[in-house]
Structure formats: C-alpha cells, structure tokens
Amino acid sequence: MSIHFRHKRSVLAASVLMPLVLATACGGDDGSAGGADGGGGEVELTLAHSYTEQQPQHRCGAQVIADEIAAADVGVTVEIYPNSQLGGDADRIQSVVSGDVDIDIQGASALGAVYEPMSVVDAAYAFEDGEHLARFFDSEASDELTQGFQDATGVGVLGAWSAGARQFTANEPIREPADLEGLRMRFPNSEQYLMNARALGADPTEVAYEELYLALQQGIVDGQENPIVNIDAQNLGEVQEYLSMSSHQENSNLVIAGPGVEELSDEQREALDAAVDAAVEQVPQCVEEDEQRILDEWTSGGAFEVVEDVDTDAFRERVEPYLRENFSDEQLAVYEAIRGSAE
Structure with missing residues (x-):
C-alpha cells in the first residue's frame, strides 16, 4: 500500500515506517511487541536531519x-x-532503506539520488509557492510519484513542506536572466540544481555548503542561491551586497520513513501520522516568521540591499522550455503533474 497524508487514509499504511526499536516492552505470551492489530509496546524511533537546532526544520518540524x-x-x-x-x-537515505534510521527529513534532490523522478520537485519554478507544494503532496496528483518512490526504495513519504523560496545573492543586483551572464554562481552539486542553473541562465560552480562563505569571500564564486534562513545562518551578508528576490525554487523537505510497522499498533501509527501533519502545518509559518524577522534586520542594519523588482516572468519564460526539453519522459510526467496541480 502507498502512504500519503493523514486525510487520505484512516490509518498509516503498513508499509511506511521502519522503527529501529531501541526499547520495546513485552506484549503477549511470546514476548513480542504488538503489531498492527493494536497491541503495540514501547517503541523508540530515530529521527535524523541535517539542520541546526535553530532552524525551522528542527524547531517546528522534527x-x-x-x-x-x-x-x-x-x-x-x-x-x-x-x-x-x-x-x-x-x-x-541508505540508513532509512536499511533500517538503521527510522525517519528522516530530506530535500527532494537528495532523494533523487535513489529515485530520479523525485528530484523534479526541486525544479526551478515548478511550484507557484510553498502552498502549491503542500497542496501537491496533499492531493492525488502526487500519488504516482510517491508510490513510485516507495516501490523503488521501500521508503514512504509521510509529509512534505517548503522551507522557503531560494533567492540569489551577489555583489551586483540580479533582476533578469541577462544579469547572470559572466557571474560564477554557486549551486549545490545535484543534477536538478545544476539543470536549474542552466535553465535560469547561470554558469554553475559547485562548492560545498560548508565552504560557501570562504568561497565568496575569496572570490572563487561571485554569488549563490539559498533560502533566506540559510543565507542568514551562513552570515553571507558579510561577503555579499545584494539579495535579489527571485524566488526561483521552493526549498523542499520531505519526511520519509521505511517499511516495518510491525512494532507499531494502529493507535501508534495514527499518532505518528498526526504528529507529522502538525509539523507540515507549522514549518511554513515558522519559516515565514523567521524570514520576515531576518529581512527586517537586514534592511535596518544594511547587511544586504534587497532587490524586490526581479523580473520573475522573464526567468520563468526561459526556464520552462529548457526543462521540458531536457527532462526524461518520466521526469516530464512528474513536472506535468506538478504544474497541473497549480491553481
């Protein structure tokens, strides 16, 4: 069975969670923890992610x-x-597949390494905004994608949210695709991000996230793109002058879990399902509040000159035909499903 959001099923389907049971209480005469029939014992699940404890993905998500x-x-x-x-x-990702990690929070491009169509979720301008991303995963439009991911990996998608739109920074304003010409722009090292760069008109340079500040400071790259909360976390306002509000990609987070719900009862699975739903609701609001606070600080403190008048229509007009021409048939089907779910 496939797994989706809570309102699309009465209980969490029996193929979504992979509890690495660190502690179980005996249940029944054979000493085993109760299964899906409602007799669950004490279970401890591991939840892993790559974010700091100050970021919204941790505070309002995990x-x-x-x-x-x-x-x-x-x-x-x-x-x-x-x-x-x-x-x-x-x-x-491999630890979730193998059962060493129960639940993980990952970006779609990272998941694309094990199931390529999933990376399309991170395509430039695929979504109108964060609400569109949430709506897509909360509807039947995402069924083929999430079921394909589960069939290929044994790992299910419990929920998804946007952790903010990605914006450009550089030492000159970026208002239209022509402004990217001649700039060495850092993009993450994933096929979808590099495709986005070329679609947007950028010359992508791969630099590790941890080395980004130094690369900008030393002029190895001229600019970069990230969500506002990441730009702030890396103190990039110290080495960049302009923040250009291109909003060219929704920064996706998917909550994933593997098979093996034998250790969870129906009641326990429903509780986990409801808990993920709560996080899906809260993260975007936390991101919005953090972004507004950060932008206010930057504006008042002069860390960045914020460029609001970005010609996003010009970027979109360039991006869509490039993606359609370069996607595989399977990727294009996902892209069509995403675009078809826009209102």
Whole structure:
C-alpha cells in the first residue's frame, strides 16, 4: 500500500515506517511487541536531519513531531539527531532503506539520488509557492510519484513542506536572466540544481555548503542561491551586497520513513501520522516568521540591499522550455503533474 497524508487514509499504511526499536516492552505470551492489530509496546524511533537546532526544520518540524507523539501518550518516543549526526544526506537515505534510521527529513534532490523522478520537485519554478507544494503532496496528483518512490526504495513519504523560496545573492543586483551572464554562481552539486542553473541562465560552480562563505569571500564564486534562513545562518551578508528576490525554487523537505510497522499498533501509527501533519502545518509559518524577522534586520542594519523588482516572468519564460526539453519522459510526467496541480 502507498502512504500519503493523514486525510487520505484512516490509518498509516503498513508499509511506511521502519522503527529501529531501541526499547520495546513485552506484549503477549511470546514476548513480542504488538503489531498492527493494536497491541503495540514501547517503541523508540530515530529521527535524523541535517539542520541546526535553530532552524525551522528542527524547531517546528522534527521537534514538533517528537513533542506531538510524546503528548499522544501511545508508547512511542522519538529521539532526534540533528546536524547530520547520523551522516550526510546520501548516507542517511541508505540508513532509512536499511533500517538503521527510522525517519528522516530530506530535500527532494537528495532523494533523487535513489529515485530520479523525485528530484523534479526541486525544479526551478515548478511550484507557484510553498502552498502549491503542500497542496501537491496533499492531493492525488502526487500519488504516482510517491508510490513510485516507495516501490523503488521501500521508503514512504509521510509529509512534505517548503522551507522557503531560494533567492540569489551577489555583489551586483540580479533582476533578469541577462544579469547572470559572466557571474560564477554557486549551486549545490545535484543534477536538478545544476539543470536549474542552466535553465535560469547561470554558469554553475559547485562548492560545498560548508565552504560557501570562504568561497565568496575569496572570490572563487561571485554569488549563490539559498533560502533566506540559510543565507542568514551562513552570515553571507558579510561577503555579499545584494539579495535579489527571485524566488526561483521552493526549498523542499520531505519526511520519509521505511517499511516495518510491525512494532507499531494502529493507535501508534495514527499518532505518528498526526504528529507529522502538525509539523507540515507549522514549518511554513515558522519559516515565514523567521524570514520576515531576518529581512527586517537586514534592511535596518544594511547587511544586504534587497532587490524586490526581479523580473520573475522573464526567468520563468526561459526556464520552462529548457526543462521540458531536457527532462526524461518520466521526469516530464512528474513536472506535468506538478504544474497541473497549480491553481
């Protein structure tokens, strides 16, 4: 069975969670924890991600999931491992597949490494905004994508949110595609991000996120793109002058979990499902509040000159035909499903 959001099923389907049971209470004469028939024992799940404890993905995402499950009092606890403590994105995906990590928060491009069509979620201007991304994953339009991902990996998608739109920074304003000419723009090292760069008209340069500040400071790259919360976390206002509000990509986060719900009862699965739903609701609001606070600080403190008059229509007109020409048939089907879900 496939897994989606809570309103699309009465209970979490039996193929979505992969509890690495660190603690189980005996249930029944054979000493095993109860399964999906409602006799679940005490279970501890691991939840991993790459974000700091100050970022919205942790505060309003992972922590909300853990708190909501604890409040449900159904015998399930969630232990969070932030800051890539359990490995980088690629390692953690494999850990979910193998059962060493139960739940993970990943970007779609990272998941594209194990199921290529998923990376299309991170295509430039695929979504109108964060609400569109949430609506897509909360509807039947995403069924083929999430089912294909689960069939290929054994891992299900419990929920998805946008962690903010990605914006350009540089030492000169970027208002239209022509402004990217001659600039060495840092993009993440993934096929979809590099395709986005070329579609937008940029000359992409791959630099590790951890090395980005130094690369900008030393002039190895001229600019970069990231969500506002990431730009702030990296203090890029110290080495860049302009923030251009291109909003060219919604920064996706997917909450994923693997198979093996035998250790969870129906009640426990429903509690986990509801906890993820709560996080899906709260993260975008937290991101919006953080972004507004950061923008106010930048505007008043002069960290960036914020460029609002970006010609996003010009970027969109360039991007869509490029993507359609370069996507595989399978990727194009996902793109069409996303665009078809726009209102």
